[in-house]
Amino acid sequence: MTEIPDGGVDGRVVILVDDVLYSGRTVRAALDALAAYGRPRTVQLAVLVDRGHRELPIRADYVGKNMPTSRRESVAVRLREIDGADGVLIVSPEASPAGAAAGTADPGDRP
Ligand SMILES: O=P(O)(O)OC[C@H]1O[C@H](OP(=O)(O)OP(=O)(O)O)[C@H](O)[C@@H]1O
């Protein structure tokens, strides 16, 4: 659901917030959608996890954790209020014979 504050976004500082930043295409779509509501003074981006592999010239202003990943992996953020516990999972297709398994994120560099 989209909620725009009274007075709209013209001249305001808008901070887009997302859990994972990957290709940048979701942020690009959000910027496109935001333009329909007005002209903010500035738009900033905050993400909990930046996992790299950008496909567009988009960067975050605020990053909770830079988490280098393989393209084959996927990253899932869990929030206590929604999922019952906070966490970041790196899901690797090679991690189990079943084809997918979740492991606790290692803050170290990954190939
Ligand atoms: O930078 P990108 O390549 O666009 O990927 C990042 C987006 O992917 C995820 O959303 P997803 O569409 O998977 O849905 P979800 O939020 O329901 O997980 C995530 O929440 C971001 O919005």
Ligand SMILES: O=c1cc[nH]c(=O)[nH]1
């Ligand atoms: O790994 C990824 C890629 C895109 N979006 C996610 O939530 N995780």
